[in-house]
Amino acid sequence: MTVYYATSSPNRSGLQSKIHVYLLTGTSPPNFSFANYPPTGTLTGTSTYPPSPSLTTYPPVHSLVLLPAHLLPRSHVQVLMPKFEPDRFLKAIQDYKITQAPVVPPIIVFLTKHPMVEQYDLSSLRSILSGAAPLDAHLQAAVAERLRCACRQGYGMTELSPIVSFSPRDPDAIVLGSCGKLAANTTVKIVDSLTREALPVGSEGELCVKGPQVMQGYLNRPDATAESIDADGFLITGDLARIDETGTLFIGDRVKELIKVKGFQVAPAELEGLLLKHTDVADVCVIGVPDERHGQLPCAYVVPRNEAHLDAEILLDFLKPHVAEFKLPQTFRFVDSVPKSASGKLLRRAIAELEAKRGSEAEGIKQE
Template identity: 50%
Template structure:
């Protein structure tokens, strides 16, 4: 068993909204949230007041403690207000992927038993496909015939005071991405989230002087915890963008003098390679953190050299609230490709996939994690919960990792994503890193394909850089020169873009479906 090298931190016995809003009103006119497109600003005093008034409005509208409110929206200034107001009213928030179809939305509303839905007018076409699943709908903007969040806030009702047990009350119910199976509701308690915020703060070291870009979606646990709640709890300023558009993103970084960037590997790739980056003054940047998928060490180094700031990596999953590992802010020489060490109050094991035996330094195996950030379980799925969290409290991540003698971890790949070629295990992430190093390749993904005999083979999907004339043979030869013979790419398909989830994970199942 491996323990964190950090001293344990005290975990406050508080709810998420109490923890995040503890110093908000006292910060007064300090900006809490800024719209990265138009500069509209919400101060901390306005944020705290808005949460109070909306909590009262939701309670008056009939939202009761223990019920579920669904939040189906891109990032907006009101998103954190709605989230914390619902918690203050005693409800659970189920965050809905902004890219969900009407069918997806309907399934999540039904599975979570949501009574209220908060959304935006642009999503009403999909909301209508899920009609009948919820009792009341409120809009963060406005549309004829619908009640608005701002209207709910204009009340003089008393702020609800609800007794909440942080250890047992589910605060947020995000749904796992479904990239390797059917999406499941992940029950994260108030204690899970507060614990992870307390564990993460010494590592990320946010200050009130920081400006943090929020291009990661708040509906994803990475954006919700590591950006939205962690930054607000520390008194930092969040620069909000509703989606990733490279020019809009670069403009917001420059105009708002952003200091911290938390993203997924596709954005690190853009920052490292795209010519538009050179057109913007990004000198305010101090730190780029990548998560949600493995980041190649060479790509991180190329991005760091171009931006002149640290580019580091962390690790987590929805079931871990989400962070368990991270390279700490201010580290002068982080190891290339490492996700860093364990957060405070966290333990880990690396075990043999077949036998479950503990492995030593440098030996790859499945990563197991134990700590206060481990989820309560999957909603209504006791068998799946039991197969993920064992009797000793170890969460089986499904990720292949290794740890070195100094306690730094490296993710090799997903256990389920490994390609078996003639008995050898081939990690797709390793081949993707090789492909992305080629200047003629803009993006790439590798999945398990099959040859004429039915044998599993590494099959690469490649999006070429502009003006690139690479052929499939060129690409296979390039990879073959850089990897062991059994790891060679043996088929190539060209695509315009690599499909990814909103959090930046490659949607391998979508690629496999085209074979």
């Protein structure tokens, strides 16, 4: 099976995997609990599973849309949206009595903070499934409380067919801020991204994954395949992660998205999660901008909530008790919105290009 998907990397336009891996990842309960099903039912012929509508905002080029295919024989209804539109998304949940919705963290932010949410009946929702980027524990708890449903996280990528881990079905067993437990037959290691040496349990480093879901390779690109899969068969994901003593996986930023400040690493997701805790921040995206003295400096694009008055001083005072000084943003841009993909994912590259045009390499705290 050859999978083509949208990507900004020239090395990742087409990959080869085995079709049975997608079926196993989707249908095996220990591997991937996409929905809360009753204990009885059939996979073929007539189904005893009650309809359980799911709303999908991921575009067709996203590998996650392949997984719900195994649910169709179970009379499972899939409602597809070509792109995320807030009012249509909420109306679809209300009208189709959606029980679960896989989304990205920026949509979690919307569901947590936007007043529009109160205008719709979302009581049918049993589970929100977050993926594609790290979700802060505070936001995960906040959306679950507001919508009165479970909020679960998973981790995967197209090269991994695409699931590595997922939160348990039991809401009481969910570890906030984590991507849950590993799928069956999956092995991971955390390595130093420079030396490639394995790190001890609890350390943060680059995640490498081995298991039946690992792709066979990139189509007609043996060099790219060799760079991505090590000699022991582990796929090098490019994501920062740590795994604790219980086997729970916590995902950080992409290695290439880390902001390098005087040799120190700053994770955009960490700053975004903290800023979103401020009651007057509706949305935010943090990027690194070039700086002659420091290499890079954090820059925060902030969307104020309900035209609230915000300035750099207010947000810096809010951040200072929680992060080291070198992590503090040196530029704040106050904007009406931040660019996102059709599925709602932050488009950091578009923001970086916009910032480059502004020419913001000057020293000192700036706001606009």
